[in-house]
Amino acid sequence: xxxxxxxxxxxxxxNRLNNLSTTPxxxxxxxxxxxxxxxxTSQHVNDAVEAAAAAxxxxxxxxxxxxxxxxxxxxxxLEENFEDLVRSNTREHGKTLVESRGDVKxxxxxVEFACGVPSLLMGEALENVxxxxxxxxxxxxxxxxxxxxxFNFPCMVPLWMYxxxxxxxxxxxxxxxxxxxxxxxxxxxxLEKAGLPKGVLNIVHGGRECVDALLTHPKIKAISFVGSxxxxxxxxxxxxxxxxRVQSNGGAKNFVLLMPDADIDNSVRGVVEAAFGCAGERCxxxxxxxxxGGAANSVLPPxxxxxxxxxxxxxxxxxxxxxxxxxTRQHRDRVAHLIETGAKEGARIAADGRAIKPDSSPNGFFLxxxxxxxxxxxxxxMREEIFGPVLNVLRMEDxxxxxxxxxxxxxxxxxxxxxxxxxxxxxxxxxxxxxMVGINVGVPAxxxxxxxxxxxxxxxxxxxxxxxxxxxxFTQLKVTMSRWFSFGEGDVWYRESKK
Numbered sequence: 001x002x003x004x005x006x007x008x009x010x011x012x013x014x015n016r017l018n019n020l021s022t023t024p025x026x027x028x029x030x031x032x033x034x035x036x037x038x039x040x041t042s043q044h045v046n047d048a049v050e051a052a053a054a055a056x057x058x059x060x061x062x063x064x065x066x067x068x069x070x071x072x073x074x075x076x077x078l079e080e081n082f083e084d085l086v087r088s089n090t091r092e093h094g095k096t097l098v099e100s101r102g103d104v105k106x107x108x109x110x111v112e113f114a115c116g117v118p119s120l121l122m123g124e125a126l127e128n129v130x131x132x133x134x135x136x137x138x139x140x141x142x143x144x145x146x147x148x149x150x151f152n153f154p155c156m157v158p159l160w161m162y163x164x165x166x167x168x169x170x171x172x173x174x175x176x177x178x179x180x181x182x183x184x185x186x187x188x189x190x191l192e193k194a195g196l197p198k199g200v201l202n203i204v205h206g207g208r209e210c211v212d213a214l215l216t217h218p219k220i221k222a223i224s225f226v227g228s229x230x231x232x233x234x235x236x237x238x239x240x241x242x243x244x245r246v247q248s249n250g251g252a253k254n255f256v257l258l259m260p261d262a263d264i265d266n267s268v269r270g271v272v273e274a275a276f277g278c279a280g281e282r283c284x285x286x287x288x289x290x291x292x293g294g295a296a297n298s299v300l301p302p303x304x305x306x307x308x309x310x311x312x313x314x315x316x317x318x319x320x321x322x323x324x325x326x327x328t329r330q331h332r333d334r335v336a337h338l339i340e341t342g343a344k345e346g347a348r349i350a351a352d353g354r355a356i357k358p359d360s361s362p363n364g365f366f367l368x369x370x371x372x373x374x375x376x377x378x379x380x381x382m383r384e385e386i387f388g389p390v391l392n393v394l395r396m397e398d399x400x401x402x403x404x405x406x407x408x409x410x411x412x413x414x415x416x417x418x419x420x421x422x423x424x425x426x427x428x429x430x431x432x433x434x435x436m437v438g439i440n441v442g443v444p445a446x447x448x449x450x451x452x453x454x455x456x457x458x459x460x461x462x463x464x465x466x467x468x469x470x471x472x473x474f475t476q477l478k479v480t481m482s483r484w485f486s487f488g489e490g491d492v493w494y495r496e497s498k499k
Contacts, residue, residue, distance in 0.1 A: 005038040006181045006205060009188055011051035012198025017044065023178050023207070028094035028325040029314035031363035035092075037178040040206040045173070045213035048202040052144040052171035053219045055199030060141050060169040064118035067167045073194035074163075075111045078104070081190060087316075088183045089154050094324040094365070096315045099278050100155075106448070107159035107187075110466065113448040114163035120471045121168065133483045139475040141169030142221040142245065146214045148175050148235065150227045151327050152281045154183040160452070160465050161224045162201060168474040170222075173202045175214060179327055181205055215239045222474065224465065225249060226283075228385065229411070229457050236460035247473055248460040249283070249452065251385040252413035255406040256286040256442060257428065259399070259419035260294040266440065267299060267418040272306045274416065274442030275391040276369045279323055283458070284414050284436070284445045288375075288382070288392045290402045296395055300350075300373070307351040307369040307391065314361040321358075325365040326388060332365045335388030339370055342381040342392075347372040353389060377405060385411075399424055407433045412455030414444045435459070 005022050007014040022036035059067075078085070082104060089100035125136035147161035154176070162172045176184035188203055204210055214220060215238045222245040225235045229250030239246040256271055274286025291299055313321035326332040336354050343349055353368020367389060375382060375392040382392060396402040406415055416438030417428040425439045435453030438444030446452055451464035463473035 003033065003036045005036045006185060008038070008040065008044060008048070008205065009185075009192075009201070009203040010044070010048045011054075011202070012192070025092055025179065025181065026328065026365075027091055027316060028327055028365045029316045029361055031329070031365065035182055037181050037205045039178070040204045040210045042209060042213035044204055044206075045210055045217065048173045048204050049144055049214075049217050049219050051199040051202055052173055055197060056141075056143055056171045059166075059171055059197060059200050062169070064121055064167065064169070067169065068115050068118050070195050071111055071115045071163055071167055074191050074196075075108060075115060077190040077194055078108050078111065078187070081186075082108075085155055085183060085186060088186055090315050090324075092180045092182045093151065093154055094315055094327060095278055096320050096322070096324050098320070099324075103153050103156045107156040109448045110156070110159045111163045113466075114167045117164060117167045117471055120468060121475065129481070133481055135479065135481050138478050138480075139168070139471075140478055142474060142476055143170060144173065144220050145170045145222040145224070145474060146173045146175070146220050148211060148214065148223065148225045148227070149177055149184075151177040151179040152278065152283075154180040155187060157226050158184050158187065160226075160470075164470045165222075165224075165474045166196075166200060168471060170474055171200050173204060173214065173220070175204050175206065175210055178205055178207060211235075212238070215244070216242050218242075220244060222246070223248070224473075226465075227251075232460055233457070245473065246461050247463055247465055249454055249465065250411075250458050250460065251387070252283045252285075252411040252454070252458045253288055253382070253385060253409050254284060254286050254411075254414045254416070254434075255288045255290055255402075255409070256415070257399070257402050257406070257417040257419075258289060258291045258295045258299050259417065259421065259424055260292060260298070261420045261424075262295060262299065262418035263420065263440075264298055264302060268302050268306050270416075270418060270440070270442035271303060271391070272310070272369075276307065276310060276323055276389045277443070279326055279367075280389040281327060281387055283454075284443050285387075286414075286416060286442050287386060287390065288394065290394050290396050290405060292396050292399060292402050300393065304350045304371050304373075307371050310369045312353070312356045312366055312368045313358045314364055323369065323389065326367055327365065329365050331388070332367050335367055335386055335390060338381055338384065338386050338388075339372070339390060342372045342375065342379060345379045345381075346374070346376065347379060347381065347392075348374045350393070377408065399427060403428060403431050407431075410457045413458040414438065416440075416442055416444055435464075
């Protein structure tokens with residue numbers, strides 16, 4: 001059976017490009033090909049950018065409140081179509097339905113935030129900064145902006161980008177991951193239905209050629225990206241070299257410290273969710289647990305047992321499992337190879353998920369929850385972002401040693417501590433070198449009105465996504481100094497009144 005390629009959306013028109021090479025979109029639960037994503041060329045990117053550039057002047061002059069009203073209608077449509085988006089998300093990504101609901105919900109929260117952005121666009125003013133001189137600031141849009149998004153959150157991550165960009169008065173070109181284009185298409189169809197003018201938002205699909213065309217196009221003013229660190233660095237370097245503003249979010253190796261006084265049940269629950277939620281395919285995964293002092297004896301046995309109890313299975317049907325498949329067969333095999341590498345380098349496999357293969361779906365891309373104990377800092381599994389359901393466990397004598405170990409990581413998205421000690425929590429919060437900190441919270445990912453705040457090699461750029469920084473990223477500040485020496489021709493009435 002030949003599948004038609006996913007459509008592009010350029011200048012307000014949906015078109016299928018039947019003469020292009022394509023890449024398959026899978027249902028990871030079954031291994032079946034459910035769609036084909038076209039590999040757009042630089043010419044298609046140029047068409048999308050030109051459409052966005054043509055739409056920009058009128059959209060930039062649209063009052064911010066009118067732009068926000070379109071997003072209000074968009075939010076309502078997202079809520080009305082919530083379960084349809086959830087099932088689309090699960091079908092092309094493999095998340096459980098519960099995880100997909102979280103994905104869609106967090107995306108809608110970003111649209112809610114964008115609806116209130118007009119208040120954040122307001123400038124400032126001060127009279128008499130010098131004698132007879134006034135100063136004011138205003139925020140203006142940049143122009144055409146672009147977003148390049150990953151596979152792991154098909155709904156949420158694109159919605160981190162273009163709602164704020166659009167309400168600030170920019171136009172946009174979106175390139176969703178070619179592994180998961182279907183949910184983005186559904187979401188943009190709803191935005192079109194909400195009344196977005198033609199050309200304001202455009203969608204292209206593709207790989208390296210498509211990305212490079214976006215990074216180098218002279219009419220694109222800003223690039224927003226989420227993905228792995230090597231690609232994030234490339235996006236930042238090439239984008240900035242071509243004069244673009246760039247926010248480029250990379251990967252991570254997030255540490256979770258377990259103190260001897262930690263509440264065992266809540267700590268185990270938190271670590272399991274952090275390590276194995278979304279099958280570990282998220283940049284905020286708590287992939288490295290550091291057990292401190294006597295915590296190893298109390299926490300590790302129930303933690304390993306909880307990992308072994310996680311039910312793995314297809315997520316596109318009921319009953320729902322606890323965890324679904326990985327995104328592709330190649331990625332599953334890579335993660336399995338890293339587990340084997342860890343064992344060869346001396347780690348002990350305390351829970352092994354490599355043999356998992358649900359009878360109901362033998363061709364799905366499944367890998368069970370895995371715990372590697374007695375991991376050492378120099379091991380491959382500690383140096384590489386695994387991006388799968390694998391938890392590394394290291395042992396440290398005290399809090400100081402654990403913090404020092406975590407701070408050797410080149411990444412810096414998030415880190416968490418489980419403890420009942422306010423002193424330990426404060427010390428951890430103060431000294432840990434990362435942008436998002438959890439205290440008895442396994443996944444300290446920030447909400448829409450706060451920045452998604454990666455540090456070090458987890459982020460390349462100056463202004464982060466979400467919150468006020470997101471608004472600042474998609475706008476430029478203009479400062480005006482004014483002074484008037486005398487009344488002008490229009491002030492005849494005033495001069496006459498003084499006679």
